[in-house]
Amino acid sequence: MALHAKQDNPMPQHIAIIMDGNGRWAKKRLLPRTAGHAAGAETFRKIALYCREIGVKYLTVYAFSTENWKRPQEEVSKIMSLMKDYLLEAIRDMQKNHVRINFFGDLSALSPELQALAAEAGKESEIYADSQVNMCINYGSRDEILRAARKWASHCAQTGEDPDSLTADSFSRLLYSGDIPDPDLIIRPGGELRISNFLLWQAAYAELYFTDVLWPDFDERELDKAIEAFQARNRRYGGI
Numbered sequence: 657m658a659l660h661a662k663q664d665n666p667m668p669q670h671i672a673i674i675m676d677g678n679g680r681w682a683k684k685r686l687l688p689r690t691a692g693h694a695a696g697a698e699t700f701r702k703i704a705l706y707c708r709e710i711g712v713k714y715l716t717v718y719a720f721s722t723e724n725w726k727r728p729q730e731e732v733s734k735i736m737s738l739m740k741d742y743l744l745e746a747i748r749d750m751q752k753n754h755v756r757i758n759f760f761g762d763l764s765a766l767s768p769e770l771q772a773l774a775a776e777a778g779k780e781s782e783i784y785a786d787s788q789v790n791m792c793i794n795y796g797s798r799d800e801i802l803r804a805a806r807k808w809a810s811h812c813a814q815t816g817e818d819p820d821s822l823t824a825d826s827f828s829r830l831l832y833s834g835d836i837p838d839p840d841l842i843i844r845p846g847g848e849l850r851i852s853n854f855l856l857w858q859a860a861y862a863e864l865y866f867t868d869v870l871w872p873d874f875d876e877r878e879l880d881k882a883i884e885a886f887q888a889r890n891r892r893y894g895g896i
């Protein structure tokens with residue numbers, strides 16, 4: 657599938673997506689919410705593939721937040737099982753896909769099986785440098801920032817380094833996203849106009865794109881539209 661957005665215009669290097677609207681998509685079809693998540697996982701596969709095809713190097717997706725544990729057990733289990741399927745598939749197809757799989761979040765709360773699969777997918781795919789998917793699982797941005805602040809505090813206590821020597825760049829490196837650039841474009845399908853504790857630090861200069869399209873209905877054409885909107889923006893980073 658070819659990119660419709662103009663490729664001579666700047667392309668986002670890093671796109672981050674809040675995959676919202678799965679539940680409503682299912683409800684509209686009189687299906688259980690879990691069917692919405694299954695459809696959402698398919699959309700994720702399609703969009704990840706498309707990002708690789710059109711040369712978007714980093715794709716970060718919000719798959720499960722630190723607050724999502726509050727959902728019914730059946731729904732949590734279904735999301736975990738969809739992630740398991742994806743990781744098994746990613747490990748199986750690694751040599752074909754050449755995508756680095758990375759994780760943002762506290763994975764220690766996941767089942768030992770899922771933790772082992774995440775570790776395996778992460779380790780085995782480390783060698784791939786052209787395309788990277790970051791899956792945010794048990795992720796919350798405030799939690800991420802707090803962890804980074806604690807890391808810095810304990811580093812200073814242990815080494816005697818001056819806490820005031822911390823810079824925005826060195827703080828960025830303490831986040832889960834430490835070794836990758838900030839997102840250029842953050843997309844939220846599903847009609848809500850909020851950031852929901854997603855990449856708060858990293859979003860400082862990101863362009864935001866909201867659409868009413870529900871995540872399971874989001875497709876390559878919708879991503880093209882978001883990229884076209886991004887290309888029409890004037891990014892000034894506080895300048896004029």
Ligand code: FPP
Pocket residue numbers: 675676677678679680681693694696697700717718719720721724735738739742846
């Ligand atoms: C938000 O929609 C979506 C989630 C909380 C879960 C997203 C998870 C997936 C798309 C599947 C994960 C698996 C892979 C392989 C990425 P919602 O349930 O809040 O929708 P609603 O607002 O319509 O209720």
